Amino acid sequence: MTTPGSTTTAKVRKDLAAGFDVAKARQDFPILREKVQGKPLVYFDNAATSQKPQVVIDTVHEFLATYNSNIHRGVHQLSERGTEAYEQSRKKVQRFINAAESREVIFVRGTTEAINLVANSYGRQHIRAGDEIVISAMEHHSNIVPWQILCEQTGAVLRVMPISDAGEMLIDKYEKLLTSRTRLVAVVHVSNALGTINPVHEIIRLARRQGVPVLVDGAQAVPHLKVDVHELDCDFYAFSGHKVFGPTGIGVLYGKAELLEAMPPYQGGGDMIKSVSFEKTVYNDLPYKFEAGTPHIAGVIGLGAAIDYVNGVGLDRIATYEHGLLEYATEALSAIPSIRIIGTAEEKVSLISFVLDGVHAHDVGTILDHDGVAIRAGHHCTMPLMQRFGVPATARASLAFYNTKEEIDVLVRAIHKAIEMFG
Amino acid sequence: MDDFYREFILDHYKRPRNFGTLENPDVTHEEDNPLCGDRIRIDLCLNEDRVADVRFTGEGCAISTAAASILTEKIKGAPLERVKAFSMEEMLEALGVPLSPIRLKCGLLALKVLKTGLYGLKHWPGEEE
Missing domain, CATH: 3.40.640.10 (Type I PLP-dependent aspartate aminotransferase-like (Major domain))
Structure with missing residues (x-):
């Protein structure tokens, strides 16, 4: 069995200060090279299921x-x-x-x-x-x-x-x-x-x-x-x-x-x-x-x-990198006037649920899919929670450590497209 | 994409026809799509085997709202026999956009509400329990 063992862990720790190499991490996941609708896959549905590194497949x-x-x-x-x-x-x-x-x-x-x-x-x-x-x-x-x-x-x-x-x-x-x-x-x-x-x-x-x-x-x-x-x-x-x-x-x-x-x-x-x-x-x-x-x-x-x-990657590094993604995505999405983020807790993982004025979550999901962006739209198996926030459904972008700020930019552009279309 | 959200669909979504409720409907029925939380209610007033008036309310995506709007236009004033014969194929044709299996439920929700209301059906033909 392939086991990225203690030597990898030690190396990873050493690299901590140098920052996380997302390009390298992405190479471990073959699915990230796939295209959807002719566009590079932007996989933001990690809370539904995460992608699998080659080592797991092997x-x-x-x-x-x-x-x-x-x-x-x-x-x-x-x-x-x-x-x-x-x-x-x-x-x-x-x-x-x-x-x-x-x-x-x-x-x-x-x-x-x-x-x-x-x-x-x-x-x-x-x-x-x-x-x-x-x-x-x-x-x-x-x-x-x-x-x-x-x-x-x-x-x-x-x-x-x-x-x-x-x-x-x-x-x-x-x-x-x-x-x-x-x-x-x-x-x-x-x-x-x-x-x-x-x-x-x-x-x-x-x-x-x-x-x-x-x-x-x-x-x-x-x-x-x-x-x-x-x-x-x-x-x-x-x-x-x-x-x-x-x-x-x-x-x-x-x-x-x-x-x-x-x-x-x-x-x-x-x-x-x-x-x-x-x-x-x-x-x-x-x-x-x-x-x-x-x-x-x-x-x-x-x-x-x-x-x-x-x-091998290290959960501490994952958490640090993902927090950066969360901050970047929160800021970018908050700048869109017709967006309401559902879930604004102090302590969050890299997951953003949102509703868009005048555009149903399903339509957001479909429009994003046309740009290769995979998100989840629906009640997320939390119907009482949706009721608590007075929404039938939300669009949810859930990020993993193999996601990037550039992908968040793609998401934001696709959301603008949806707003324009329904505006 | 532009095919999917054609002006026609967006127009029905933004300005739904026959939107609202009726005072004393002969038939009223509401259903939701548990997958996405879409909800549609249709009220019908009947007059001598014809749909004298129809209204719908609810909340849903562009496809399910547009489908409801289009459906109410199609059946307003129509004889009940015609309404009963209105098929899924006709509904999809009236929408005129290709729907993925998951979005099919959005496109057919209004028709399901209409038919279930008219027949008092518990289950929709072809739908798994």
């Missing part, structure tokens, strides 16, 4: 082409190699998020499945009628609906922390929502629709004071910030591989070992058992208890390569 290809096999049971060499690579990826994830042990890393399909796992397993075990679950007004549907289903099943009640007009969580209001009935807090680390970086540290601290466990939806945080679950002291942390330059169909649920140990399985099947008889089945240890069936082996191995790649 790693997945290498597995499928040279040692494809099932894991954890074969005695033959391919299976041993596959198992080794799969479990190595788990260790990479462990170090990436600074989990205490690799058995605290559960591979799932994505953030959505991770949250559903907690709702079904932990939720049904611990949550009763009259109990309360606290979420925020800026949650993705995947951190709303699993809790609503749980509430329907148990008679528990969903409580929603309000947010400010800038798109920031109102912590004083949150504190009042934490009562003796609160059994769980589930909040988003970085908003997919607004870009807000939420003060999860403080949210966890306040919940912890009351003995309430916290789940953090980290889908949009992991590609942009260094996440340290130990320092955060969260109980569960969920993220998706495909948003952090890995394949789709693979994600991670981190959970504290003592919680995961006590939780019942989410799905039954192969690999999650120690022994099965018709009288009694003994469940496997962590993490296998939660990984029933043949997992997405290629995805897990690809995710490991993506993590190596991100470590």
